Amino acid sequence: MPYSAPLAAIENALKYNADIDAAGATGAFENYDSDLLAPVLEEANKLASNVLSPLNAEGHKHGATLKDGVVTAAPGFKEAYKTFAEGGWIGLPFPEEFGGQALPKSLAIAVMEMMQSANPSFSLNPMLTFGSIEALIEKGTDEQKSTYLEKLISGEWTGAMNLTEPTAGSDVGALKTKAVPNGDGSFAITGQKIFITWGEHDVAENIIQLVLARTPEAPAGSRGISLFLVPKFFVNADGSLGDRNTYQCIGLEEKIGIHASPTCVMEYNGAKGWLIGEENKGLAAMFIMMNAARLQVGLQGVSVCEAATQSAEAYARDRKQGKAPGVEGDAAIIHHPDIRRTLVSMAATTQAARAIVYACAGASDLAEHSKDAEDKAKFKQREDLLVPIAKAWCTDRGCDLANLAVQVYGGMGFMNESEAAQIMLDARINPIYEGTNAIQAMDLVGRKLSSDKGAGMQAIIADIRKTVSDASATGNGHLAIVANRLYSAVSYLEESTEWMLKSMADNRAVALAGATAYLRLAGDVVGGYLLAQSAIRSLEADDDFKTKAITLARVFADETLTQAQGRMEAVSAPANLVEDAMATLFDPIEA
Amino acid sequence: MPYSAPLAAIENALKYNADIDAAGATGAFENYDSDLLAPVLEEANKLASNVLSPLNAEGHKHGATLKDGVVTAAPGFKEAYKTFAEGGWIGLPFPEEFGGQALPKSLAIAVMEMMQSANPSFSLNPMLTFGSIEALIEKGTDEQKSTYLEKLISGEWTGAMNLTEPTAGSDVGALKTKAVPNGDGSFAITGQKIFITWGEHDVAENIIQLVLARTPEAPAGSRGISLFLVPKFFVNADGSLGDRNTYQCIGLEEKIGIHASPTCVMEYNGAKGWLIGEENKGLAAMFIMMNAARLQVGLQGVSVCEAATQSAEAYARDRKQGKAPGVEGDAAIIHHPDIRRTLVSMAATTQAARAIVYACAGASDLAEHSKDAEDKAKFKQREDLLVPIAKAWCTDRGCDLANLAVQVYGGMGFMNESEAAQIMLDARINPIYEGTNAIQAMDLVGRKLSSDKGAGMQAIIADIRKTVSDASATGNGHLAIVANRLYSAVSYLEESTEWMLKSMADNRAVALAGATAYLRLAGDVVGGYLLAQSAIRSLEADDDFKTKAITLARVFADETLTQAQGRMEAVSAPANLVEDAMATLFDPIEA
Structure with missing residues (x-):
């Protein structure tokens, strides 16, 4: 079945969860207009x-191929990429001075949701380019910006992120790739990078590799890594392409999904590169790419939910x-009650996931562009908290829903060529890359929650309580029930947050053992809150979507907010027990 | 990593959940001895x-192949099958008169758990043979028994089940395959069967197809289907093999997992077969195979949990x-709190799943062999209730845990050749075949619960309450907490059961919309109960496993029994809402 975007649901989340008009009202987006x-x-x-969705199944079957260092994209991908680039879609959220359209990030997120639903393998390429663009905008020299940004933003060139090495995955500070000064301001990069998404391909004429490496005198660990720009083809002074750089794609991974997205093993043999930002400050630059990428991966979770x-x-x-x-006669299986319950549940979870990612993108727009310093800080805090929730909660829900779609297909869902199987297989990487979901949970608890002693989460909790009152005040019967369920759920989130903050102080290992369960609870409650927010605002605006918005909030409340007390208990009880249980159930572990 | 069986955990579940010594005490199993x-x-x-596990990875990579109607098993499978058959493992639970060993079914289940963990593709072949043997024992003529049973039980021949057709999957009554009398007592079978597991292969010299088909005058629907025995090679009077029958394997499905288990498209062109049991009573015979197979698939869920x-x-x-x-220096990731919490949780869920399947097998042994008629009825009722729970709950947990294993592997888990990926892919069929898990839920609610107005479930609930008292009476601190959590959880199960029975009477569609959630709750509570039972009995017996048994019960109680109230709400609330929500959220559905 060809994908077709749920335009009303997307617009609703943009207006009422991302608050895109508030971003527009900051005046930072000259080209933005609600219409x-x-x-x-x-x-x-x-x-x-029309363009990306029809290529998706063939991409799964055919995949990208490697021969003699040349990666050929799946059939039709090169032409589709040209169409995508020419449409100006990559430049949507970027500054006009580099050819962008200077529109809110939340709008770019909504656009990418559709691309990711239609063809996730294809969409990883622009996704990685976004990260490269953001890193260059923030950390690049003027010369780097003028040489590379316009071509990346136009889509003529693509960008790739080279972080992981065989022994440096989640622990990126363990990387070994060397960068030795050539004496002319450039560096010779040598080392192997793995899991490099779209690291090599034939859909654009140049690829800008952003590579983490270590200079000769660099300190050990993550404080000694630097970020380098390594172009596939060097760029002449007139902007034309020169010689090929000395690196190679030496292998493609055989993955269970996203077959049409080449996952490259990259061998750098003294490839020439230039420092981006300061030496030994590569981690900060990486986190710019990473934060952008984490929200994009969360968005992939949303896209999977919708596609499933x-x-x-x-x-x-x-x-x-x-x-x-x-x-x-024989009935379509949509008449069966269990299938109906499944579909209704999928629809509600999808909109909750969408609301979380869009709210995060909206907070990001306002964190960057609000006129008021206090607002800026408030939205930055909100964005920081929502990024790990968006990444982990939405990608986990993506896998859940993909799994349900397979179940609806029955035996056909286990066939490799079925659409449901492809969605499930493609989706399975999302909870893993750009920081596993456990790492997101540790980020939420160990960094985001702890850094402000829970103030950001308390602000969300206060907003949720306000929404409980607003929902009750509507007089709508469904929303009265939503208000009740949200009222209880937010108390459990608050209680769990207090436990988490105390545990972080008392016994960090215990706290971190509860981190994944805590993130789940937080995502459930925030998802329920955002659906209620959308329902209330849709009702106030007499929006065409209002009946659906109310129903989505109600279904999610009935099915998911009802789980909050149990989820709260599942944060602390198993975490407190885990060390003893580990010692009892498993053989001794060597240090 | 090669598989190694958790012998102590298995023996514990056999003794304290399956109650295998009680089966032994019936006197029905002359060869049984506790030692x-x-x-x-x-x-x-x-x-x-040593034999099956080492072939598993290669089976995933290589798969079974089809050429000119000949299916060649994955490398090493033929030799391994010979070893397996010669070991007499197939005959374990079957009567001595046909060469079996007449041991309890629960012991056969324990043995098959290991085979399924080590190599699920391989183990599907004997699993299907079991079903064929059971059908022949119950429904075969004396001649059929003497011709086929000994060879099936020795493993020289294998059996396959031919049920599904392109338009007859979950609704088997829709099948179209024809069986026309030849006038000599045999029938000519014509039609296409799909998804036939190990329907054709080269690991044994003959294959006994059990085929559902429709005779010329048969009534429509499921009351008009008959079961036929269709051998690959005819059997001469002296027991030697004669001509090849006229059916063909015309295709192998390309599946996402169990690559080494050939899933065949079978074309019957007037193949010669003989009726098993009475004409038009094929459904009853099918359910013999099906019930055996459902418990075996539930066991596959256990095996996946353990392997993961x-x-x-x-x-x-x-x-x-x-x-x-x-x-x-660098630490193994087992030192990270989130990984530890994951492993501990996996261990507890695995034992709960094992306990459920073993308890069901134990009930089956006692249902068949108890001396006391009342006991027989009680255990039959227990078995009937536990079959759908074992099938659905354990296979869903298998997928959950396989998914967690992939997550522990990180990026490696997404690679096709990784062990975790194979476990996950192989496991995904389990919630689908032998009746999807939604069908199990409908069976639990619509058939098992309704047929005795909840008496069987009330008996389980009473047993659980007894276990709550027993756990408290042990004086053990962990078990006191388990008792508390179980006390609450069983009340929610009772409340949910009452709602379900009332809804079945008031509005069947509403009840069935809650069936999947109800099965989940029932599995959670029964799993927690059985782990408590094992802990109490291990403690009483001063069993070596007692500390582990107590810890497993405690972990499961903390993590899973704590969810019972929420799960109860998730049964009724969404079910009541589903029709309205469907009409609001989705386009109209044509009748």
């Missing part, structure tokens, strides 16, 4: 559904099996 | 870990990444 939303989203949907829901619905309407009341 | 357990399990472990836990543990011990307190 622009619908036409931009419609255009993006055309590209996603659409796929399950289409199959359930089409597949005839068994009888149902009121249906003559 | 036999350990040596049988040890021998089975040798086969699983072992794989995650081994990888976490081996993989060095980042720092941990008290460890010099």
Whole structure:
């Protein structure tokens, strides 16, 4: 089934969860106009559904291929990439001085949601380019900016992130790649990088590698890594392309999914590169890319939720099996109560995931562009808290929903060529890359929650309590129930937050053992809150989507907010027990 | 990592959850002796870990292949099958008169757990043979028994189940395959069957197909299907093999997992077969195979849980990444609190799943062989209730745990050749085949719960309450907490059961919309109960396993029984809402 974007749901989340008009009102986005939303989203949907979606199944079957160091993208990808780049979609959120359109990040997120739903393998390429652009904007020299940014933003060139090495994955500080000064301001980069997404390909004429490496005198660990720009082809003074740099793609990983996204083993043999930002400050630059990428991966989770829901619905309407009341002959399985419950649940979870990612993107826009310093700080704090939740909660839900879609397909879902199987297989990387979801949970608890002693989370909790009152005040019956469930759920989140802060002080290992469960609870409650927020605001605005918004909030409250007390207990109880249980159940562990 | 059976955990579940000595005490199993357990399990472990496990990875990579109607098993499978058959493992639970060993079914289950953990693709072949044997024992004529049973039980021949057709999956009554009398007592079978596990292969010299088909005058639907025996090679009067029957394997499915288990498209072109049991009573015969197969698939869930836990543990011990307190240099990731919490949780869930399947097998033994009629009925009721829970709950947990293992592996888990990826991919079929897990939930609610108005579930609830008292009475601190959590959880199960029974009477569609969530709750509570039972009995017996048994019960109670209230709410609230939500959120559905 071809993908078709849920335009009304997306616009609703942009308006009421991302608060895109508030970003527009800062004056930072000259080109933004509320009336622009619908036409931009419609255009993006055309590209996603007419160009990218039809290539997705073939990409799964055929994959990208490597021969003699040359990576050939899956059939049709090169032409589709050209169409995508020419549409100006990469430049949406970037400054006009480099050819961008200077529109809110939340709008770019909405556009990328569609691309990711339609064809996740394809969309990883621009996703990695975004990160490179952000790093260069923030850390690049004027010369680097003028040489590379315009071509990256136009999509003529793409960017790739070279972080991981065989012994340096989650612990990036362990990397060994060397960067030795050539004496002319450039460095000779030598080492092997693995898991490099779209590190080599034939869809654009140049690739700008951003490579983490270690200079000769660098301190050990993460304080001794620097970021380098290593172009595939050197750029002449007139902007034309010169010689090929000395690195090679020496292997493609055989993965269970995203077959059409080449995952490269890169061998750097004294490749020439230039420092981005300061020496030994590569980690900070990396986190710019990483933070952008984490929200994008969270968005991939949303895209998976949507694709899985659409796929399950289409199959359930089409597949005839068994009888149902009121249906003559064999009934489509969408008539079966369990399938209906599944679809309704999928729809609500999808919108909750969307709301979380869009709210994070909206907070990011306002953190950057609010006129008021206090607002800026408040939204920055909100963004920082929401990034790990968006990344982990939404990608886990993506896998859950993909799994449900397979279940709706029955035996067909286990066939390699089925759409549901592809969605599930492609989705499985999302909880792993850009920091595993356990690392997100540790970031949430160990860094984000601890750095302000829970003030950011308390601010969210206060906003949720305000939403409880607002929901009750609407007089709507569904929203009264939502308000009740949210009222209880937020108390459990608050209690769990207090436990977490205390445990971080008392016994960090215990706290971290509860981190994943805490993030789950936080995502559930924030998701329920954002759906309530959207319902209330849709009702106030008499929005066409209001009945759906109310129903989505109600379904999510009934199914997910009801779990909050149990989830709170699952944070602390197992965490307190884990060391004893480990010692009892498993053989001794050597230090 | 080679698989190694958790012998103590298995023996514990056999003794205290399956109550295998009670089966022995019925006198029905002359060959059974309590002292036999350990040596049988040890021998089975040798086969699983030394013969089957080493072939598993290669089976994933290479798969079975089809050329000109001939299916060649993955490398080494033919030789391994010979070893397996010669060991007499297939005959373990079957009558001595046909060459079996007449041992309790629960012991056979324990043995198969190991085989399934070590190599699920391989083990599907004997699993399907079991079903064929059971159907022949119950429904075969004396001639059929004498011709086929001994060879199936010895493993010289294998059996396959031919149920599904392209338009008859979950709704088997829709099947179209024809069986026309030849006038000599045999029938000519014509039609296409799909998804036939090990339907064709080269590991044994003959294959006995059990095929559902429809005779010319058969009524429509499931009351018009009959079961036929269709041998690959006809059997001469002297027992030697004669001509090849006229059916063909015309295709192998390309699946995402169990690559070494050939999933065949079978084309029957007037193949000669003989009726098993009465005409038009094929459904009853099918359910004999099906019930046996459902418990075996539930067991596959257990096997996946165990394999995933072992794989995650081994990888976490081996993989060095980042720092941990008290460890010099890079620490193995098993030192990280989140990994530890994951492993501990996996261990507890695995034992709970094992306890459920073993308890079901134990109930089956006592249902068949108890001397007391009332006991027989009680255990039959227990078995009937536990079958769908064992099938669905344990296979869902298998997928959960396989997913966690992939997460522990990080990026490596997404690589096709990694052990964790194979476990996850192989496991994904389990919630689908032999009746999807939604069908299990409907069976639990619509058939098992309703048929006795909840009496069987009330009996379980009473047993759980007894266990709550027993756990408190031990004076053990952990078990006191388990008792508390179980006390609450069983009340929620009771409340949910009452809602379900009432809803089945009031509005069947609403009840069925809650069926999957109800099964989940029931599995959680029964799992917690059985772990408590094992802990109490281990403590009473001063068993070596007692400290582990207590810890497993405590971990499961803290993590899973704490969710019971939320899960109860998730049964009724979304179910009540589903019709309205469906109408609001989705486009109209044609009848």
